[in-house]
Amino acid sequence: MRDTNAITLASTLTGRNVTVRAASFTGAAVQAGLFADAGFGAFPTTGVALTSGSLIDADPASDEDVDFTRSAILGPNSSLTTTGDLGGSGDEPLSALVGATTYDAATLSVEVVPQGRRLLLTYVLGSEEYATWAATGYRDAFAVWVGGTPCSFVPGSDTLVGTDTVNAATNSAYYVANFEPNDPGAVGHDTEMNAFTVPLTCTADVTPRQPVTVRIAVADTRDGQLDTTTLLQSSSLRSTQLPSQLGTFLCRLLPWLPWCSGEEGTAPGIAGPRGGIPF
Numbered sequence: 577m578r579d580t581n582a583i584t585l586a587s588t589l590t591g592r593n594v595t596v597r598a599a600s601f602t603g604a605a606v607q608a609g610l611f612a613d614a615g616f617g618a619f620p621t622t623g624v625a626l627t628s629g630s631l632i633d634a635d636p637a638s639d640e641d642v643d644f645t646r647s648a649i650l651g652p653n654s655s656l657t658t659t660g661d662l663g664g665s666g667d668e669p670l671s672a673l674v675g676a677t678t679y680d681a682a683t684l685s686v687e688v689v690p691q692g693r694r695l696l697l698t699y700v701l702g703s704e705e706y707a708t709w710a711a712t713g714y715r716d717a718f719a720v721w722v723g724g725t726p727c728s729f730v731p732g733s734d735t736l737v738g739t740d741t742v743n744a745a746t747n748s749a750y751y752v753a754n755f756e757p758n759d760p761g762a763v764g765h766d767t768e769m770n771a772f773t774v775p776l777t778c779t780a781d782v783t784p785r786q787p788v789t790v791r792i793a794v795a796d797t798r799d800g801q802l803d804t805t806t807l808l809q810s811s812s813l814r815s816t817q818l819p820s821q822l823g824t825f826l827c828r829l830l831p832w833l834p835w836c837s838g839e840e841g842t843a844p845g846i847a848g849p850r851g852g853i854p855f
Contacts, residue, residue: 580608585624586686591811593691597787603682604664606630611807620700620775620809626682628716628796629803667717670793673726673736674717681795687787690815695722695782697790698812702772703804705739706753715740716804721791722780731776739804742773750774769805782815 582599588610590596601608609631612622625631666678688695701718715738720728728737730750735741742750753771782788790813794806 580605582684582686585610585684586688588622588624588810589686589697589808589813590688591814593815594695594813595689596686597689598687600685601683602667603680604630607664607680607682608684620698620807620812623810623812624684624808625805626684626792626794626808627803627805628680628682628794629805631805667793667795669721669791670717670719670795673719674715674738674797676715676717676797678717678795678797681793683791683793685789685791686813687789688813689785689787690782691784692815692817693781693784694816695780695788695790696812696814696816697778697792698775698809699728699778699792700772700775700807700809701737701739701742701794701804702767702769702807703739704770704802705804706743706769706771715797716795716802717797718794718804718806719792720778721789722778723782723788725780727778727780728776729778737773737776743771750776772807775809777812784815 580601580603582601583596585601585608586596586599603626607628607630608624608626610623611625611631664680667681667683670681670683671678697720699720703716705716718728718738719726719736726736729735730737730741730747735747741747744751744753750773751771752774754767754769792806792808794804796802796804
């Protein structure tokens with residue numbers, strides 16, 4: 577699961593109509609990696625994981641695995657307070673965005689060339705903050721930027737996705753619990769995360785065939801305690817065409833056309849299984 581080769585991570589993320597030009601990762605070796613055949617139940621089974629803790633369980637025989645004990649994502653949920661306090665630095669853009677000092681940041685930057693005029697990325701956010709601290713406004717930090725502009729928003733709003741903005745009491749339609757009080761393993765999702773969002777999609781308008789940087793960062797805030805993780809779906813960093821006026825008109829008139837079916841995270845008619853509206 578551990579893999580901090582940025583090109584490997586970026587290549588796993590990229591899907592149709594997107595080419596990777598460059599990539600970089602900042603963080604500890606245990607904070608980034610690939611996951612496959614994950615039986616978590618409610619979110620991507622393959623992709624890239626970034627965490628403020630560790631993706632792997634500590635090896636008792638290793639002199640290096642001293643700042644964490646268990647994986648932030650491998651299940652079952654055995655603790656409501658899983659913490660990998662790695663002593664890592666924060667991320668300045670993320671600190672500025674959320675208005676709090678960050679620690680143990682894991683950051684992936686990918687420069688891509690999209691073929692279409694819209695860029696999308698599907699992600700899930702999960703955290704140990706959910707058991708108690710999310711209800712108090714004590715949040716870890718997470719964001720996705722495209723071309724320097726944040727795009728990881730609660731659907732239909734300009735509110736950034738976070739443990740304090742998506743939880744049992746707020747925007748609960750996008751929230752999945754994985755614990756019961758005093759019994760972290762009661763719900764049964766096979767992951768250490770106390771709760772997580774449903775798959776959400778960052779959507780941004782871009783200039784076709786021009787390089788743009790996608791930046792994903794997750795970090796602890798206020799202190800290095802309690803892990804927060806983002807799961808990025810494989811092949812979900814993709815580009816779609818925006819419909820022309822003629823294409824929009826025809827899809828309204830003839831919605832059964834194969835290129836009018838749309839796709840998750842886009843409005844109907846933006847892209848279909850054959851690569852977008854051919855008008």
